[in-house]
Amino acid sequence: MPSWPRSSLFAGAMIVLLALAIFPWLGAPVYFVSLLFTVFMYVCLATSWNLIGGYAGYLSFGHVAFFGIGAYTTALLVKGFHLSALETILSSVPAGFVAMLVALLVGYPCLRLRGPYFAVVTLCFAFVMDLLIKNLNFLGGPEGLWLKSMDLPIQTVRAILFEAMLGVTALSIAVAYWTDRSKFGAGLRAIREDEEVAQTMAINAPKLKMQAFALSAFFPGMAGGIYAYYLTYIHTDVVFDMMISILIVLMALFGGGGTLLGPIIGAVLLTLINEGLSTFVKAELARIIYGSLFVGVIIFLPNGIMEFFRRTQGESPH
Amino acid sequence: MLVVEDLEVRYQELRALQGVSLRVAEGDLVALIGSNGAGKTTMLNAISGLIPAASGRISWRGNSLVGLSPDRVCMAGVVQVPEGRKLFPKMTVEENLEMGAYLPAARKHLAESRKAVFEIFPLLAEREKQLAGSLSGGEQQMVALARAIMAKPGLLLLDEPSLGLAPVIAAEIFQVIEGLNRKGITALLISQEVLHSLNIAKYGYVLENGKITIHGKAGQLLDDQRIKESYLGL
Numbered sequence: 199m200p201s202w203p204r205s206s207l208f209a210g211a212m213i214v215l216l217a218l219a220i221f222p223w224l225g226a227p228v229y230f231v232s233l234l235f236t237v238f239m240y241v242c243l244a245t246s247w248n249l250i251g252g253y254a255g256y257l258s259f260g261h262v263a264f265f266g267i268g269a270y271t272t273a274l275l276v277k278g279f280h281l282s283a284l285e286t287i288l289s290s291v292p293a294g295f296v297a298m299l300v301a302l303l304v305g306y307p308c309l310r311l312r313g314p315y316f317a318v319v320t321l322c323f324a325f326v327m328d329l330l331i332k333n334l335n336f337l338g339g340p341e342g343l344w345l346k347s348m349d350l351p352i353q354t355v356r357a358i359l360f361e362a363m364l365g366v367t368a369l370s371i372a373v374a375y376w377t378d379r380s381k382f383g384a385g386l387r388a389i390r391e392d393e394e395v396a397q398t399m400a401i402n403a404p405k406l407k408m409q410a411f412a413l414s415a416f417f418p419g420m421a422g423g424i425y426a427y428y429l430t431y432i433h434t435d436v437v438f439d440m441m442i443s444i445l446i447v448l449m450a451l452f453g454g455g456g457t458l459l460g461p462i463i464g465a466v467l468l469t470l471i472n473e474g475l476s477t478f479v480k481a482e483l484a485r486i487i488y489g490s491l492f493v494g495v496i497i498f499l500p501n502g503i504m505e506f507f508r509r510t511q512g513e514s515p516h
Numbered sequence: 517m518l519v520v521e522d523l524e525v526r527y528q529e530l531r532a533l534q535g536v537s538l539r540v541a542e543g544d545l546v547a548l549i550g551s552n553g554a555g556k557t558t559m560l561n562a563i564s565g566l567i568p569a570a571s572g573r574i575s576w577r578g579n580s581l582v583g584l585s586p587d588r589v590c591m592a593g594v595v596q597v598p599e600g601r602k603l604f605p606k607m608t609v610e611e612n613l614e615m616g617a618y619l620p621a622a623r624k625h626l627a628e629s630r631k632a633v634f635e636i637f638p639l640l641a642e643r644e645k646q647l648a649g650s651l652s653g654g655e656q657q658m659v660a661l662a663r664a665i666m667a668k669p670g671l672l673l674l675d676e677p678s679l680g681l682a683p684v685i686a687a688e689i690f691q692v693i694e695g696l697n698r699k700g701i702t703a704l705l706i707s708q709e710v711l712h713s714l715n716i717a718k719y720g721y722v723l724e725n726g727k728i729t730i731h732g733k734a735g736q737l738l739d740d741q742r743i744k745e746s747y748l749g750l
Binding site for chain 1: 564566585586587589590591595596598602603604605606607611614615616618619623663667
């Protein structure tokens with residue numbers, strides 16, 4: 199990444215953020231507001247996944263579980279305390295913390311496993327969560343839960359939730375930015391490269407992995423909470439959809455794992471390409487094109503799209 | 517001073533180390549020699565906390581290291597230079613060195629340590645921005661040594677630093693180690709290069725099948741008939 203001075207980088211980010219924040223109030227069709235909402239959601243999910251999956255190299259295939267836990271936490275809080283619209287949006291904060299807490303409980307045993315074992319056990323964790331919630335009646339069970347939407351025109355409702363998701367996404371990117379440059383991030387990279395050696399360099403690998411895993415679960419939890427209010431109907435098949443887990447991993451790796459911009463680029467590109475394909479191309483063909491795209495990137499840019507920029511700049515990674 | 521007493525390490529049924537005792541006094545360079553499979557690396561890994569000790573005592577400057585996690589052992593000032601270099605290959609030389617100074621105490625002196633390290637290894641200053649994985653074996657070993665020095669170690673544990681290196685480069689590495697020791701760094705050197713290591717070491721231990729069989733001043737060991745026959749082929 200080119201190293202711009204910090205102040206101009208910050209100013210640039212603020213301008214982009216402001217421009218995006220104004221967008222839904224300019225009278226754009228609801229479709230575009232919703233599309234961007236989805237883009238932000240995946241940017242947030244892929245960016246937070248990148249903390250554990252990209253920097254530390256622990257490929258979690260169960261991140262949808264944190265998303266779903268966040269969605270159900272918000273739904274439960276709304277049902278239990280009859281929250282107002284604003285309170286419902288704010289309830290995504292406790293939703294994030296609940297996801298984080300679950301990540302700590304699950305991470306403690308699971309982060310001892312490495313490579314494919316960790317990937318498989320996290321995948322199973324997501325399946326178990328899905329089944330568990332399906333069988334709990336107070337969570338709606340197999341019927342799902344309904345949330346009351348705001349008493350506002352759809353355009354305004356979407357715009358408000360757009361702002362909320364934008365906020366969470368910006369926060370997750372800010373945390374990723376900090377991680378990328380901090381000692382914490384350096385430690386995670388060392389763990390990815392060689393965990394034993396990292397430990398003999400005084401890096402407390404178990405602690406760092408737990409912190410990264412918990413942090414990477416927090417933002418999906420928040421995003422899930424906001425998404426629940428966006429959908430107003432929550433069902434395990436939707437918020438625990440395994441495709442989301444896989445998409446998160448693919449997006450981050452497609453852009454470039456362990457880089458700040460990689461997951462952002464990956465999530466934006468793949469969400470837009472997917473949307474474009476399903477709108478303009480016949481369904482069967484769309485899947486084939488989407489799949490070939492992955493095959494192409496994996497063959498020619500195995501470390502993701504970010505690698506292309508590095509190559510052209512002739513810089514070393516990071 | 518590093519004190520190891522009656523150390524026993526097991527891999528399931530196998531007793532890899534059986535009552536090993538050893539001392540490294542402050543400022544000394546001590547060589548631990550022995551053939552493949554004698555238990556040399558096991559010994560270092562037990563000191564570093566990478567594998568648990570079944571019984572026995574390990575202490576450094578009076579503090580027990582038994583049961584500490586590897587990062588705690590490093591924090592106590594005991595830094596291992598692992599066998600086969602084990603750099604972070606996709607990081608640059610500079611980043612590898614920075615990882616060495618991960619501890620807050622070492623990080624404070626990052627700039628000075630870097631300068632000191634580049635004085636010892638002028639070549640690394642030229643290679644600073646290169647990926648560690650792209651260096652030659654000798655250069656990588658230098659990075660591994662440099663990275664360990666960045667941690668401001670009290671005791672260096674060197675595991676086969678000349679492994680897989682051309683004889684000329686190996687000789688150079690041993691010279692560097694001798695130089696580091698002259699600068700006051702205490703080190704425990706593990707090597708199969710008996711002649712080289714005993715030449716630079718003050719004291720030597722011979723490990724055979726998990727037991728110390730011979731030990732003494734390095735000069736005396738070089739004259740020892742058993743060592744001449746078994747290890748020097750004389």
